[in-house]
Amino acid sequence: MRQSTPDSGNTLRQYRIVGLNLAVILVVLSAAAIVPRNGQALVIVYPWSDPGRVIEVIADAGGSVMNGTGAPYAAIAHSDEPGFAFRLFKSGAMLVLDGSLAFFCRSTSSP
Amino acid sequence: MNYMTSLRTRAAIAIVSLLWINLGLMILRYLWGMQADPVVVLGGGAAIAAVATLTWWRDRTGTATQISTALAHAASVALLVYAFSGSPLQIDMHMYFFASLAICASWVNWQPILAFAGLTAVHHLALFFLIPAAVFPGETDFSRVVLHAVILILEAGALVALGHSLSSAFAQNDEAMRETEIANKQAGEMSRKAEAAQQQNLEDARKREAERASDTERLQFAMQSLGRGLRQLAEGDLRFRLNDRFDDTLEVLRSDFNSSMESLEQLVAELSTSARQMSEGSNGVCADAERISQRTEQQAVSLEETAAAIGRITENVQTASKRAGEAGTLVDEATKNASVSEQIVSKAVSAMTEIEGSSRQIGQIITVIDEIAFQTNLLALNAGVEAARAGEAGKGFAVVAQEVRELAQRSASAAKEINALIETSSTQVSSGVTLVNQTGEALRSIGEQVKHINDYIAKIVDTAREQAADISEINSAIVNMDQTTQQNTALVADTTKSIRNLAVDADGLVAKLAVFSVNERAMSTPAPAARAKPAAPAPRPSAKTAKPVRHAGGGAAAAAAQEWDEF
Structure with missing residues (x-):
């Protein structure tokens, strides 16, 4: 498989992008978990x-x-x-x- | 762009599109009616799809995009499962997890597969323990979770292996393509290089040929130029310079030739200037020497005249000495005469003194006569008185007495006149004595002064004698000077001759140097000697050269006289 070989700055940026997506996902899924259902x-x-x-x-x-x-x-x-x-x-x-x-x-x- | 990238680019579009399709399914579920909160489902689904789309937009096939889209797909499917809460189809929606995982495998990368599987596992485990109804309908147990997990792991493993194989194949394919391309490029490059080398060889050969011809031409040009320069040098033209540049390798010859010609021209110009100055100077010196010769001859003549004049002076001095001796003799005689005059004066004084004594005796006799006249007068008076008393008898007597009285009065008056005359005579004798004494004194002083004159004249005679001796010495010295001047005249004549020869030689040198042609600039350049001695006497003006002094007019003669005065 092709491995991206960015330098440290690029790697940090990649982590930030993935972290942002993950944060949105966690917020959405957490909201789904805690918002009342069926009244x-x-x-x-x-x-x-x-x-x-x-x-x-x-x-x-x-x-x-x-x-x-x-x-x-x-x-x-x-x-x-x-x-x-x-x-x-x-x-x-x-x-x-x-x-x-x-x-x-x-x-x-x-x- | 290689095949792998192309595949991922196309797959990314499908994966991102599928996120929005999932959102559409959520909307359909909402419209159908669902227990789940629509804000969470629709808003969350849109947010997840939007963030993933933005990520894809920024980097179409990056690793972060792959992982983020895989996570978004897992979350999106989880939201769909959540949206089916309370529905008997909820458990069937779990199949969509596996389908989505397989779709994410189209990235052909293990990282999005692992991210998808990880998020799904965490989601299921968490909700199983927290809200089982959110993931599984009805009653459930842990074995279902484990079953789902095993299937997930199997599928993920299979997809990773498949992706790895595909990736290897793509990599090999890309490598082969790249190698082929490189080989083609290298072949093209080699062919181009070979062609360029051949072209270069041809150009080099042409260049060498051209350079050889150019070198030959430049060498020929340099030799012709040098030959022309040497011919000009042989003809005496030192102004010639090689102005056209030679080849770089031969340029030093040109600069050496030019610098040699420059130095030679400078040297000849300085020689010319020096020779001209020498010629002018020697001509001036020759004229001066001739003037000196002339004046030396004049000096000799003057010395001869001076010697003759001094001889005459000597004779005059001797004559004066002789006249002084004669004057001395005359003075001696005058002295003697003065002494005789003194004796005569003494005698005259004595005679005068005797006359004075005689006059004094005459006076005494006259005084006696005067007294007799007085007594006689007195007796006559008494006789008259007696005659009167006698009356008539005395008349005659009275007449006699009167007569006697008149006689006595006449005698008294005659005595008085004689006495006055004797007084006058005595006074005149006294003044005569005084005058004679003064005459004697004058004669005595004359005698003494004549003695002084005699002494002075004796001294004058001695001095005249000494002067005569000195003048004789001067005369002999002038005779010597005359001889020396005669010798000087001969020497000056020899010197003049030598200087004239020198002037002729200098003119000859100037004429010989005139064979060389030099620039005015070089001629005007001051000679080093002239530069070194700016205070040295400059040569005479050119007018002097144009009009030599020996043929000069009144102005030159005046200048020469001035020089002679300074000399």
Whole structure:
């Protein structure tokens, strides 16, 4: 196979190009992994909020709580309406992830 | 461009196009309805395809482009699988991974294949543990992941091996093509070189021939020029120069010939100038010598005249000495006469003194007579008085007494007159004595002065005698000078003759040097001797040469007289 034999400057440039592509790919794939699907979302509020704060946020976003987690500031919510994640952020959620990532918070029970 | 590059260029277009086709499939899936977030799927797919396309745009077949497009394909297929979340076809979409891997093998390089396989493996393992539903529908286990991995590894290995074989074949092909091309180029080059060498040989031969002819021509030209120069030199023309350049190898001959001619011309010009100056100088010296001879003769004549004059002076001096001796004799006589005059004066003084004594005695007698007259007068008076007293008887007596008285008065007045005359005579005698004494004194001083004159005249006589002796010596010296001047005249005549011969020789030298023709510039160049002694007396002006001094007019004679005065 033909091997490119660039000098060090050229090699660094090649690494940079590949790194840029890889970064875009990782961002896209990570987004795909963490963006909620099927209306299920892991809702996380600020840890120092009141214990019932996460429930209020989900309720304000028009969703329903599907499951709790080991942490008081996180819960798995569901809504069939599109734009659920956006509404959750608007209601005061700190972070909204895909519902399947609830293992980060050691889910207490299965639905 | 070799075949490999051509293949990769064409494959790149297909690979990049396929990324956008994948985006189209995502759009179709979105339109069909999908659970996945459309922003992530469509936006992510477009971003991945765009970055990969930009990379390809910057470098169509580079390694970074190959790896980046392979990674983009793996991500694009992963997004498609994600887009089929919840669909029973999701598991079938995994076949697209293997198809895409095979498409990426069209880069014919192990690096994009490895990148594709690596990203796919990492993606599957991560999602298997994180979000299994994103990659596999329904229930799944690790054995599926392992099965997929084995298939992936097998396919990747097979594709790498295939790529390696293709690459080797392409490389050999390219090498053969290159060698053929190089051989063709070398053959063409050799043929061109052979032709150029042949052409060069022909040109060299022509050049050599031309150079030989040119050399012969230049040599002939140089020899002709030198021959012409030597002929001019033989004819005495030193102005000739070789102005046309010779060949480089013969140029030194020309410069040597020109410098020799220059030196010779300079030398002859300086010789000419020197000879001319010598001729002028010797002519001037000859004229001066003739003038000196003339003046020496005049000097001899003058000396003879001087000797004669000195002889006459000697005679005059002797005559003067003689006259001085005679004057001395006369002075002696005058001295003697002066002494006699002194005695006479003494006698006259004595006589005058005696006259003075006689006059004084006469005066005394007259004084007695005067006293007798006075007494007589007195007696007459008394006699008259007595006569009066006697009356008539005394009248006669009175008359006698009167008469006596008148006689006495006359005697007294006569005595007075005689006394006055004696006084006058005495005074005159006294003045005569004084005058005689003064005369004696004058005669005495005359005698003494005559003695002085006698002494001076004796000295004059001695001096005149000494002068006569000195003048005799001067006369003998002038006689010697006259003889020396005569000898000088003879020597000057010889010198004049020699100088005239020298002038004739110098003229002859000038005439002989006139055979050589030189430039005015060389003639005007001052001679080294003249340059070295700028303060030396310059030769006489040319007018002197044009009009030799021995035939010169009044002006030259005046100049010569001035020179003689300076001399």
